[in-house]
Amino acid sequence: MRLEGKSAIVTGGASGFGAGIARKFANEGAHVMIADLNRAAAQQLADEIAGTVCETDISDAASVAEMARMAETAFGQIDILVNNAGITHLPAPLDEVSEEDFDRVFAVNMKSVYLTARALVPQMKARGAGTILNIASTAGLSPRPGLNWYNASKGWMITATKTMAVELAPAGLRVNALCPVAGETPLLKSFMGEDTPEMRAKFLSTIPIGRFSTPQDMGNAACFLCSDEASMITGTALEVDGGRCI
Numbered sequence: 001m002r003l004e005g006k007s008a009i010v011t012g013g014a015s016g017f018g019a020g021i022a023r024k025f026a027n028e029g030a031h032v033m034i035a036d037l038n039r040a041a042a043q044q045l046a047d048e049i050a051g052t053v054c055e056t057d058i059s060d061a062a063s064v065a066e067m068a069r070m071a072e073t074a075f076g077q078i079d080i081l082v083n084n085a086g087i088t089h090l091p092a093p094l095d096e097v098s099e100e101d102f103d104r105v106f107a108v109n110m111k112s113v114y115l116t117a118r119a120l121v122p123q124m125k126a127r128g129a130g131t132i133l134n135i136a137s138t139a140g141l142s143p144r145p146g147l148n149w150y151n152a153s154k155g156w157m158i159t160a161t162k163t164m165a166v167e168l169a170p171a172g173l174r175v176n177a178l179c180p181v182a183g184e185t186p187l188l189k190s191f192m193g194e195d196t197p198e199m200r201a202k203f204l205s206t207i208p209i210g211r212f213s214t215p216q217d218m219g220n221a222a223c224f225l226c227s228d229e230a231s232m233i234t235g236t237a238l239e240v241d242g243g244r245c246i
Contacts, residue, residue, distance in 0.1 A: 002227040004029030007075035009067065011058045011116070012085030014041035017135060017183060020215020021082055021222045023049055028223055031075055035067050036085070058085045059107035061115050068119035077127060080226045081120050083113050083157075084135040094148035102149050109153035113160055121168070128172035131226045134161045135218070136177040138241045154179075158237045165235030174234040176225045181241035183213035209242030 008025050012018040014036035022032050026049035035056040036042040042053045054070050057063040071078050087108045089101040113134060124130030139147060140154030161177040168175060182203060204210060221240045224230055239245050 001029040002223060002229065003080070006079040006226075007031045007033075007071070007077060008080035008082065008226070009033045009035055009054075009071055009078055009116075009120075010082040010084055011035045011056065011112070013082075014038045014045055017180060017213075017215050017218040018082070018084040019045055020217075020219040021084060022051065022219075024216070024219030024223045025080070025226075026051060028227075030080070033067075033071050033074065058083075058112040058115065059104075061118075064112070064115040064119050068116075072123070077123065078120055079129070080131045080133070081116060082133045082135065082222060082226075083116055085112060086135065086137075086153075088147060088150040091146035093146070097149055105149055105153050109150070110156050110160075113157060117164065121173070124173050125168070125171045130173045132164065132168075132173065132175040133222055133226055134158075134175070134177040136161070136179045136237060138179050138181045138239065138245050141179055141237070141239070142245045161237060162235045169234055174230070176230075176233060176235065177237040178218060178221055178225070179237050179239045179241060179245070180213035180218055181207055181244045183215070183218075207242040207244045208246065211242060213240055213242070 003025055008030045010018050010022045010032060013022040013034035022034055025032050032051040033054055034042040034046050034051050035054045037057060039055040046053045052074050054067045056067045087105060089097050089105055134157050136157040137154040139151040140158045143151035158177055161175050165175040217240050221238060
């Protein structure tokens, strides 16, 4: 019960890594809001973990503001924010990615972090406490060809994490990031271009531990960084990648 009595928002929490984090948080005693565009999937998980649902477009300022309002109404205060929602473009040469795809990656992976901070940081600062966890990627540390603008967005998120941590530490807030390798999530096929045994084997050959990141891996790491056990840790980008970045 390391998060007992705490409230948390997990964006993109209806599936993949977000669902793993939401389940772990609930198992450790937190009250969890699942903020996701897929309301049906979010509701199904919320029913499982006794959570709260908010249908949210995290790239839209009004939608994020409504998410914050609903969370404050439901919980009174927000102790933990997990910026998990993210997308990618399909593998392609950097000069062939469409402007529409670039703008979508920018809005969901980067602008959303600004919007959630604008909506939630003021009440955390007023309380002198709060934890923010950004879900980045090994792509932001060790970029590979073909996913250039996705790589760049995750590198941006790591830098955002560090600058947020430095600025917000005096106010009592901690900000960290997790950097998973590809995992069994809805984005896996998009990362690979095609989901075939051959492509999976190619991906796995780059991971020393020999398997993908799982939602459980992410939930465990997220729980530690968002708990009081990590009270001296801020500004870190923790690799949960089976050694891929070595």
